[in-house]
Amino acid sequence: MSAVTDVRRRGGRASMVGSGLLVVAVLVLALWVPYNVSLGTLSSLVGLFVLVILGTTWNLMAGYAGMVSIGQQAFIGIGGYGVIHLADAVGLPVLGAVVAAAVVCGAVAWATSFLVFRLAGGYFAIGTWVVAEVVKLLTTQVDALGGGSGLSLGAFQGADRVARVATVYWLGLTLAVVVVLATFALMRSRVGLGLTAIRDDPTAASGLGVPVDRSKRIVYVASSAGVGLAGALTALNTLRVTPDSIFSVGFTASMIFVVLIGGIGTIEGPIVGAVVSFVLQDRLADLGSLYLVVLGVVAIVVVLLAPRGLWGLVTRVTDVHLFPLVHTVRREASED
Amino acid sequence: MEAPLLRVEHLAKAYGQVVTARDVSFDVAAGEALGVVGPNGAGKSTLLNLVTGTARSDGGTLLLDGQDVTRWSAPRRSAAGVGRSYQVPRPFAGMTVFENVLVGARFGGGHGGREARRLAIDALERTGMAHLANTPAGRLRLLDRKRLELARALATGPRLILLDEIAGGLTDAELPELVALVAELRDAGLAVVWIEHIVHALLQVVDRLMCLALGDVVAIGDPATVMRDPRVVEVYLGSTVDPGPAAAS
Numbered sequence: 001m002s003a004v005t006d007v008r009r010r011g012g013r014a015s016m017v018g019s020g021l022l023v024v025a026v027l028v029l030a031l032w033v034p035y036n037v038s039l040g041t042l043s044s045l046v047g048l049f050v051l052v053i054l055g056t057t058w059n060l061m062a063g064y065a066g067m068v069s070i071g072q073q074a075f076i077g078i079g080g081y082g083v084i085h086l087a088d089a090v091g092l093p094v095l096g097a098v099v100a101a102a103v104v105c106g107a108v109a110w111a112t113s114f115l116v117f118r119l120a121g122g123y124f125a126i127g128t129w130v131v132a133e134v135v136k137l138l139t140t141q142v143d144a145l146g147g148g149s150g151l152s153l154g155a156f157q158g159a160d161r162v163a164r165v166a167t168v169y170w171l172g173l174t175l176a177v178v179v180v181l182a183t184f185a186l187m188r189s190r191v192g193l194g195l196t197a198i199r200d201d202p203t204a205a206s207g208l209g210v211p212v213d214r215s216k217r218i219v220y221v222a223s224s225a226g227v228g229l230a231g232a233l234t235a236l237n238t239l240r241v242t243p244d245s246i247f248s249v250g251f252t253a254s255m256i257f258v259v260l261i262g263g264i265g266t267i268e269g270p271i272v273g274a275v276v277s278f279v280l281q282d283r284l285a286d287l288g289s290l291y292l293v294v295l296g297v298v299a300i301v302v303v304l305l306a307p308r309g310l311w312g313l314v315t316r317v318t319d320v321h322l323f324p325l326v327h328t329v330r331r332e333a334s335e336d
Numbered sequence: 337m338e339a340p341l342l343r344v345e346h347l348a349k350a351y352g353q354v355v356t357a358r359d360v361s362f363d364v365a366a367g368e369a370l371g372v373v374g375p376n377g378a379g380k381s382t383l384l385n386l387v388t389g390t391a392r393s394d395g396g397t398l399l400l401d402g403q404d405v406t407r408w409s410a411p412r413r414s415a416a417g418v419g420r421s422y423q424v425p426r427p428f429a430g431m432t433v434f435e436n437v438l439v440g441a442r443f444g445g446g447h448g449g450r451e452a453r454r455l456a457i458d459a460l461e462r463t464g465m466a467h468l469a470n471t472p473a474g475r476l477r478l479l480d481r482k483r484l485e486l487a488r489a490l491a492t493g494p495r496l497i498l499l500d501e502i503a504g505g506l507t508d509a510e511l512p513e514l515v516a517l518v519a520e521l522r523d524a525g526l527a528v529v530w531i532e533h534i535v536h537a538l539l540q541v542v543d544r545l546m547c548l549a550l551g552d553v554v555a556i557g558d559p560a561t562v563m564r565d566p567r568v569v570e571v572y573l574g575s576t577v578d579p580g581p582a583a584a585s
């Protein structure tokens with residue numbers, strides 16, 4: 001009757017190879033790419049890192065905690081305005097300003113969570129969007145933030161352009177890696193176990209002891225702080241923010257696009273989605289507004305043919321898990 | 337005398353015009369099993385929701401081990417030792433069977449990683465589900481989903497366990513195993529509340545029986561006496577309940 005039981009949380013050989021390839025890709029991005037592509041390309045690659053962060057954080061909320069927000073542009077804006085204000089007016093070093101802007105985003109998310117968490121389902125989505133509009137309106141009312149015309153970053157003025165672009169590039173890559181790994185760590189923790197349960201059935205989770213509201217709040221705050229990093233990165237990359245550009249609902253649209261085509265509820269999905277989205281953006285930039293039509297068609301086709309996204313297709317034919325979360329119980333009859 | 341593990345006093349609950357609990361009072365001691373019968377819509381499942389805290393009562397008091405838990409949240413009650421299974425199973429469909437049970441051990445049970453994994457495996461073995469540990473819960477057939485309900489509740493290490501129609505659909509061979517498991521839990525000192533339509537299975541275990549109808553306690557006490565009570569018989573006239581061989585004897 002007694003059996004030796006062992007619980008594992010890692011993928012097989014194919015997964016190890018896959019993880020190895022991912023590490024190589026990051027190393028190439030860190031060590032080879034900066035010295036072998038144009039400054040323009042380097043700068044546009046920051047957009048890829050921004051997409052990875054946005055997709056990962058939106059997936060954390062929607063895919064793991066079941067919270068569909070369409071107001072995350074609020075935190076892009078706060079992150080973008082925050083980093084410029086904190087660097088220029090407060091005088092923080094750029095890295096400190098980025099981190100502080102993310103902390104501000106987390107604090108704002110915590111405060112507004114008490115408002116939007118009263119709303120369920122579609123009302124929650126609309127509530128988050130209303131909060132984003134209010135934040136944008138408030139921003140345009142503050143003279144210190146440039147009113148309706150926005151802010152330009154002064155801190156980098158005088159710095160060598162090559163050094164500036166390279167700094168932002170490496171910062172972007174680092175932040176994307178940190179956000180993905182932090183999400184992975186969170187999902188492997190006790191909090192992650194509870195979140196997955198909440199996603200599948202909040203009532204049953206609550207009855208088994210999972211603190212539903214607290215877990216959701218942790219995710220909302222962490223995810224919004226991550227979005228703040230992406231906002232700060234965007235501002236450092238473009239050197240300028242205006243209310244209409246940095247509070248654009250288009251950011252949230254790209255988060256959703258990235259997550260849907262990559263695959264919701266997996267760590268890998270948003271990374272794949274970000275790469276696909278970035279390539280499409282790059283290739284179709286000349287199409288103008290037709291570009292949006294193409295994006296729409298791609299989204300519809302992927303959702304219809306692969307409801308679990310492109311990464312879902314991969315895991316259907318192979319057993320590759322770059323970020324293994326699932327527990328595997330192995331039982332062997334004992335010797336005695 | 338020792339205080340009962342669960343004491344329910346003057347509990348009241350209504351959904352609009354539908355009264356599911358009207359001045360309901362009863363108690364259950366540790367090491368005691370209370371059976372609950374009553375026609376569909378009597379308010380049996382809702383009563384469990386009120387005790388676990390996933391539904392809020394309109395009035396009345398709930399005492400757990402003498403402590404007033406009426407205002408406690410569901411997670412807090414789970415940590416204090418209240419476990420339950422749902423009549424219509426609510427598995428975490430995207431997680432494996434093992435992970436479903438692990439949630440109970442880590443949260444309600446409050447155990448750290450290693451100990452929680454051990455308790456989860458233990459709960460799976462006790463309910464005969466260990467061979468399904470790696471199956472996604474969404475792929476289980478109904479009977480295994482019901483078993484998972486029980487395993488998950490056990491993994492929280494409950495002092496009070498509330499079972500909602502877990503015997504339906506079992507074969508004649510499986511039924512005695514379930515009855516034995518419930519008896520084992522009771523004998524291990526748990527307080528058991530078991531709602532069941534398969535009365536002959538229920539009567540093999542329970543120390544007392546309560547009959548509910550339209551939110552009222554019709555009768556409570558010695559099982560045989562309750563089953564013979566004219567009011568209980570009347571409640572059941574024309575209903576679909578299967579009194580089984582025990583009632584005939």
Ligand SMILES: Nc1ncnc2c1ncn2[C@@H]1O[C@H](COP(=O)(O)OP(=O)(O)O)[C@@H](O)[C@H]1O
Binds near residue numbers: 351374377378379
């Ligand atoms: N969440 C709810 N909202 C509205 N009505 C409910 C809800 N839960 C239960 N009810 C109603 O309460 C009554 C009792 O239901 P229930 O407790 O499930 O009965 P039983 O388990 O005894 O069959 C039914 O009429 C049911 O429709």
Ligand SMILES: [Mg+2]
Binds near residue numbers: 380382423500
């Ligand atoms: Mg019921």
